[in-house]
Amino acid sequence: MRRLLPASLMPTSLILCLLLCLLLAPMAGAQTKVSVGTNNVGTDVGFFIADKRGYFAAEGISATLIPFASSAMAIAPLGTGDLDVSAGTVAAGLYNAVARGVAMRIVADKGSSQPGHEYSTLLVRKDLVESGRYKTLPDLKGMTIAAAAQGAGSEAAVYVALRKGGLAWNDINMVHMGFPEQAAAFRNKRIDAGWTNEPTLTLALREGLAVRASPDSLYPGQQTAVVIYSEKFSRQRPLAEAFMRAYLRGVRDYMAALRGSSLDGPGAEAIIDILVEYTPLKDRSIYREMTAFVIDPDGAVNTTSLQDDLAFYRSRNLVPDPKITAAQLVDPSFAKAAVQSLGTAHIATKE
Numbered sequence: 596m597r598r599l600l601p602a603s604l605m606p607t608s609l610i611l612c613l614l615l616c617l618l619l620a621p622m623a624g625a626q627t628k629v630s631v632g633t634n635n636v637g638t639d640v641g642f643f644i645a646d647k648r649g650y651f652a653a654e655g656i657s658a659t660l661i662p663f664a665s666s667a668m669a670i671a672p673l674g675t676g677d678l679d680v681s682a683g684t685v686a687a688g689l690y691n692a693v694a695r696g697v698a699m700r701i702v703a704d705k706g707s708s709q710p711g712h713e714y715s716t717l718l719v720r721k722d723l724v725e726s727g728r729y730k731t732l733p734d735l736k737g738m739t740i741a742a743a744a745q746g747a748g749s750e751a752a753v754y755v756a757l758r759k760g761g762l763a764w765n766d767i768n769m770v771h772m773g774f775p776e777q778a779a780a781f782r783n784k785r786i787d788a789g790w791t792n793e794p795t796l797t798l799a800l801r802e803g804l805a806v807r808a809s810p811d812s813l814y815p816g817q818q819t820a821v822v823i824y825s826e827k828f829s830r831q832r833p834l835a836e837a838f839m840r841a842y843l844r845g846v847r848d849y850m851a852a853l854r855g856s857s858l859d860g861p862g863a864e865a866i867i868d869i870l871v872e873y874t875p876l877k878d879r880s881i882y883r884e885m886t887a888f889v890i891d892p893d894g895a896v897n898t899t900s901l902q903d904d905l906a907f908y909r910s911r912n913l914v915p916d917p918k919i920t921a922a923q924l925v926d927p928s929f930a931k932a933a934v935q936s937l938g939t940a941h942i943a944t945k946e
Contacts, residue, residue: 625655626652626655626656626657627655627656627657627834628656628657628659629651629656629657629658629659629679629680629828629834629838630658630659630661630677630678630679630680631658631659631660631661631678631679631680631681631682632661632662632663632669632672632673632678632680632681632682633660633661633662633663633681633682634662634663634665634666634682635662635873635874635875636682636874637793637794637870637874637876637882637888638682638705638706638819638820638888638890639682639705639873639874640845640846640849640866640869640870640890641705641822641842641843641845641846641849641890642658642660642682642842642845643660643845643869643870643872643873643874644844644845644846644848644849644866644869645658645841645842645844645845646658646660646845646873647869647872647873648844648845648848650840650841650842650844650845651838651841653841654837654838654840654841655837656834656837656838656841658838660873661678663681663682666681666682666683666684666686666689667686667688669681669682669683669823670688670689670692670697670699671697673697673699673823673825674692674697674698674699674825675825676825676826676827676828678825679824679825679827679828679838680822680823680824680825680828680838681822681823681825682705682820682821682822682823683701683705683820683821683822683823684747684748684819684820684821685701685748685818685821685901685904685921685924686744686746686747686748686908687745687746687747687908687913687914688746689924690905690908690914690916690919690924691913691914691915691916693919693923693924694914694915694916694919698825698826699823699824699825699826699924700823700824700826700829700924700925700926701821701822701823701896701901701924701925701926702821702822702823702824702829702835702839702894702925702926702927702929702930703821703822703839703842703843703891703894703896703929703930704818704820704821704822704890704891704894704895704896704897705820705821705822705890706819706820706888706889706890707816707817707818707819707820707888707889707890707891707897707900708812708814708815708816708817708819708888709812709815709816709889710812710815711812711855711856712856712886712887712888712889713807713812713813713886714792714793714796714885714886714887714888715749715752715790715791715792715793715796715817715819715888716790716791716796716807716808716809716812716813717740717752717753717756717788717789717790717791717807717808717809717813718777718781718788718789718790718791718796718799718800718805718806718807718808719735719738719787719788719805719806719807719808720781720784720786720787720788720804720805721803721804721805721806722784723787724806729787729788729808731760731809732756732757732759732760732761732762732808732809733760733761733762734760735756735757735760735762735766735767735788735808736760736762736766736767737766737767737768738767738768738787738788739767739768739770739785739786739787739788740753740767740768740769740770740786740787740788740789740790741769741770741771741772741777741780741786741788741789741790741791742769742770742771742789742790743771743772743773743774743790743792744771745771745913746908746911746913746914748817748818748819748904749790749791749792750769750790750907750911751817751903751904751907751908752790752813752814752817753767753769753790754907755813755814755817755903756790756808756809756813756814759813764911770786772786772789774791774792774795775795777789777791777795777799778795778798778799778802778804781799781804781805782802782804788805788808789805792819793885793886793888794876794881794882794885796885796886797881797884797885797886798881801884816897816899816900817897817900817904818896818897818898818900818901818904819888821896822842822894824926824929829926829929835929836929836932836933836936839894839929839930839932839933840933840936840937842894842933843892843893843894843930843933843934843937843940844937846890846891846892846894847892847937847940848862848866849866849890850889850890850892850940852865852866853887853889856886856887857883857884857885857886857887858882858883858885858887859883863883867879867882867883870882892940893930893934893939893940894927894929894930894933894934895927895930896925896927898921898922898925901921901924901925902920902921902922904921905919905920905921
C-alpha cells in the first residue's frame with residue numbers, strides 16, 4: 596500500500612498541486628444554472644425531455660423551467676438578461692420590442708404546422724356545417740371568428756384562410772380569446788369559427804362542438820413556436836451551444852416517437868409520461884388522440900413563414916417600424932453548431 600509522504604517532506608510545488616486538487620474536487624460536478632421560460636404546453640417537450648432525461652445535466656447545465664402565462668410576459672426579462680432562454684411565439688409584440696431595442700434572438704424551431712400535422716387550424720361550429728350555412732372557406736363571410744390575440748400568429752393564419760376563400764379582413768368580425776376559452780364560446784354559440792390549437796382542438800372535436808374548416812392544410816409550414824435566447828445568454832457561446840445540443844436531443848426523442856400524425860410510435864408512452872408530469876394536461880388519451888405537432892430535429896426555423904406573418908402585422912399597422920425583418924431576429928448558428936456535433940437527424944415519422 597502506497598503512503599503519501601508527510602507534508603514536511605513534500606516539495607512545495609507538490610503541496611500546492613494537492614491543495615488545488617482538493618479545492619477543485621467539489622467543483623467537478625458543478626453545473627451552470629440556466630433559466631428557461633416555458634408556456635407549460637406540449638411544444639415545450641424538447642425542454643421537458645432534456646431536463647427529465649439528463650441531457651442538460653450531461654452538458655453541465657442545471658435548467659430551471661419557469662412557466663409564463665404568455666410568451667409576451669417573457670419579453671422583458673429576456674431583454675434584461677434575467678431570463679436566459681424562452682419558449683415563444685413570433686407575434687407583433689416581439690417585433691415591436693426588438694424595434695425598441697430589446698435584444699434577443701430566435702435560435703430554433705419549437706413547433707410548426709405541417710400537412711398531416713395541423714395541430715393548429717381553423718374550426719367551424721358543427722351546427723353551422725350541419726345546417727348548410729358553412730360548406731367551404733368563402734362561407735366564412737359575415738362570421739364571428741376568434742383568434743388568440745391581436746397581432747398573434749393565429750390572426751395571421753385566419754388572414755391566410757380568408758384569402759384562400761377569396762375574402763378580405765373586413766368580411767368577418769374578429770374577436771380575441773385564449774384557445775381554452777374558444778371551446779366554451781363554441782358551446783355557447785358566441786363564435787362561429789376560431790383558429791385554435793391542441794389540445795383545445797381535439798377537445799372541441801371530441802365533444803362535437805366544431806369541425807375542421809377544411810380537409811386541407813390551411814397554412815402549411817407556419818412557424819407557430821420558437822426558442823429564443825436573450826442577447827446576454829447568446830454571448831456565452833459555449834454554454835448557449837451546449838444548451839442547444841441538449842434541447843435538440845430532446846426534440847429528436849419526441850420526433851422519433853411519432854407515428855403518422857399521432858404521438859403513437861416507439862417510445863411514445865414514455866414521452867407522454869413526461870408531458871403528463873410537466874404540463875397541466877393529465878389526460879393521457881388526449882395526447883394519444885390529438886394531432887401531433889412537429890419540430891425540426893435540426894432546429895431549422897421557417898423564416899419565410901415569419902416574414903409572411905410580419906407582412907400581415909404591417910398591413911394592420913401593428914408593427915410600425917418599416918425596417919425590421921424576420922431574418923434580423925433569426926440566428927441559426929447555434930442550431931447549426933449543435934447539428935455539427937450531434938450529426939444531421941434522419942427522422943421520418945412512422946406510418
